[in-house]
Every structure is written in structure tokens, then in C-alpha cells.
Amino acid sequence: MNKRDTVKAALLEIVNEVAGPVEHLDDDQLLVDQLGLESLHLARLVAVLEMELDIDPFSDTLPITSVRTVGDLLEAYDPVVLPRLGAGEPS
Amino acid sequence: MNLTTDQRPVAVISGGSRGLGLALVTDFLERGYRVETFSRTESAELTALRESTASDALFWSSVDGTNAEAVEEFVRAAVRRHRRVDVLVNNAATGLEGLLTLTAPTAIDTALQTNVTLPVLLTRACLKPMLARRTGVVINLSSINALRGQTGVAVYGAAKAALDGLTRGLAREVGPAGVRVVSVAPGYFDSEMTAGIGQAQRRRIVRRTPLGRLGSAEDVLGVIRFLTSPGASFITGQTITVDGGYTC
Numbered sequence: 001m002n003k004r005d006t007v008k009a010a011l012l013e014i015v016n017e018v019a020g021p022v023e024h025l026d027d028d029q030l031l032v033d034q035l036g037l038e039s040l041h042l043a044r045l046v047a048v049l050e051m052e053l054d055i056d057p058f059s060d061t062l063p064i065t066s067v068r069t070v071g072d073l074l075e076a077y078d079p080v081v082l083p084r085l086g087a088g089e090p091s
Numbered sequence: 092m093n094l095t096t097d098q099r100p101v102a103v104i105s106g107g108s109r110g111l112g113l114a115l116v117t118d119f120l121e122r123g124y125r126v127e128t129f130s131r132t133e134s135a136e137l138t139a140l141r142e143s144t145a146s147d148a149l150f151w152s153s154v155d156g157t158n159a160e161a162v163e164e165f166v167r168a169a170v171r172r173h174r175r176v177d178v179l180v181n182n183a184a185t186g187l188e189g190l191l192t193l194t195a196p197t198a199i200d201t202a203l204q205t206n207v208t209l210p211v212l213l214t215r216a217c218l219k220p221m222l223a224r225r226t227g228v229v230i231n232l233s234s235i236n237a238l239r240g241q242t243g244v245a246v247y248g249a250a251k252a253a254l255d256g257l258t259r260g261l262a263r264e265v266g267p268a269g270v271r272v273v274s275v276a277p278g279y280f281d282s283e284m285t286a287g288i289g290q291a292q293r294r295r296i297v298r299r300t301p302l303g304r305l306g307s308a309e310d311v312l313g314v315i316r317f318l319t320s321p322g323a324s325f326i327t328g329q330t331i332t333v334d335g336g337y338t339c
Contacts, residue, residue, distance in 0.1 A: 048217070050219055051174065054167075
């Protein structure tokens, strides 16, 4: 299971507890307003993921308050490195 | 034994090389816990205990409690090893006696780091596996000096009162996730920290104690045994005083 799948599986488990059976999560779903998570649920999710992945992206500079959507959460654990503008073009 | 499938509970105890800490380590081991403890240096008593204990039951590390990164790494290693923490006992503390204006600021800073910052950081780190498993107990070793004023221990009392505040705040914060937080406030009991008390003061303490004696480590252990048992599953956010009635 890759990092994003691990994060999604852990999130889905907690969302299922909080909001009842949910089969699919969309990247643009809001964690608090749409999925019903409270701060303690997020703290638990971060704790579960630290045990699974041995990382806590929020322990240093990235604030948990910057995470609003499912996509934000996935990005926090596994940032997509975007190609630099102009990369690959002859200089 | 495969540690990842080991079902024995895990206790993290700060300052387990001497005194009450060592008694706590021994007691938790006897109750079937695996124990993770640290201290700056290892005592002869702890060395002997480690030699007579199964190597997968007792783990000790040399950690300077004022080094935040070292403290966090100690817990990370414990969690990697056991995948759980069931009990944290914030036992490590340093005494500080003297009139405030005659106490060096560096000594105050060190005392606050050991008696407040260390337990806060340890609790933060140990709460993670507790939240993940939706169960756990944090025991903060407080003192009657947090409840009653006493000349010469204002900073010590302030630090212990801070721990009681931590207990109450966290109990509300993590109670919904199944984690309990309790303070235990011993009175005067025979320990290295009270070894300097003179005979006259000792007699005065005993005279003022309704139960007529100083406490013992066993008096404190008994309460911690109860607080970490199923019988205490509805107790959180409280400070339990163990002082023979001295403060009543």
C-alpha cells in the first residue's frame, strides 16, 4: 500500500465511525464541514498515521489548520512535486 | 517472542532508576507490564533489576530529561518497539528548596524544565499511541505542595500545580477518545527527597498527620495500582491526595 492509500484508508476508517458507512472519499471533500470530523478525530488520525508511516508532518512547520480537505491531507503526507515551469525546454 | 503480537500492556515511567520511580518499574513488571523507563544515569539497583528481568520486558535508556528531542526520540523508539503505550507515569522530578529571592534563575529554569516541560512533552508523545488505540492512562505525580503553601518550595509547588492543571485540561481533551488523566499528590513520605528533613520536622509532620506516620512508596504504589485498574475506569481529571490526612 502506498503512502496515499494508507492515509486514505486510515481516514476512511475514522469517517466511517463518525458519519456512518462511506465507500469513497473525494479529494475536495471538507474534513470538518462535510465529513463531520472534530479536532480530536484529526488528532487521532495523525496519531494512527504516525504509527503507520513513522512521520508527523504537523510536528514542525506545517500547521494542521492548513488542512481543510481530503486532498490537503493527502498532500501533507505525500506532496506531489510539480514540474518547474519551463522544465525540459531548451534554455 | 514476536513483540508486534505481544499482548502485554506497556508502561512508560520517567525517572525509573531510583526511589519511587524504581519501585514503580518493579511494581508494573510484577503486574505483567512491559516497562520503558529512562534516567540520566543507571543506578546499581536498576542494573540488578534489568539483569534479573526478561530482556523483552524492561527497557532503559540514558536520557537527559531537559533535552526535548531526546525525550521525544525515547518515546518514538518505545512505540516502534511495542506499537502501544497503555500507561504513562510522569514520575521524574527534581526538588528545589530555598527562598525564591535566594534561588538562582538557572536553578529555577532547570527545575521547571524537569518538573513541567518534560512531563508535558512526554505526555504529548505518549498520547499519540493512546489516541490511536482509544485507550490509556496518564498518571501525573503531583505533590501536596501544589495544594498547600509551604515556605521554601514555591517553585516546586508551582510546577506541581501546573501538572494538576495539565491533568484537568487533558482529561477533558482526551476523555472522549478513551484516555484518562489523573494526578496523584503524595504527602511527606520516606524518600531521597525528604531525606534531608530533620528529626524535629519529621516529628512535627507525623504529629499533624491524622494517620500518625510518614507515607511510604507502597502507599503511593497502591493508589497507582488502583488508578490503572479497571476499577478506576470512570475516574479522570482528579488529583488524588495520598498524605495520611495531612492536608484535610
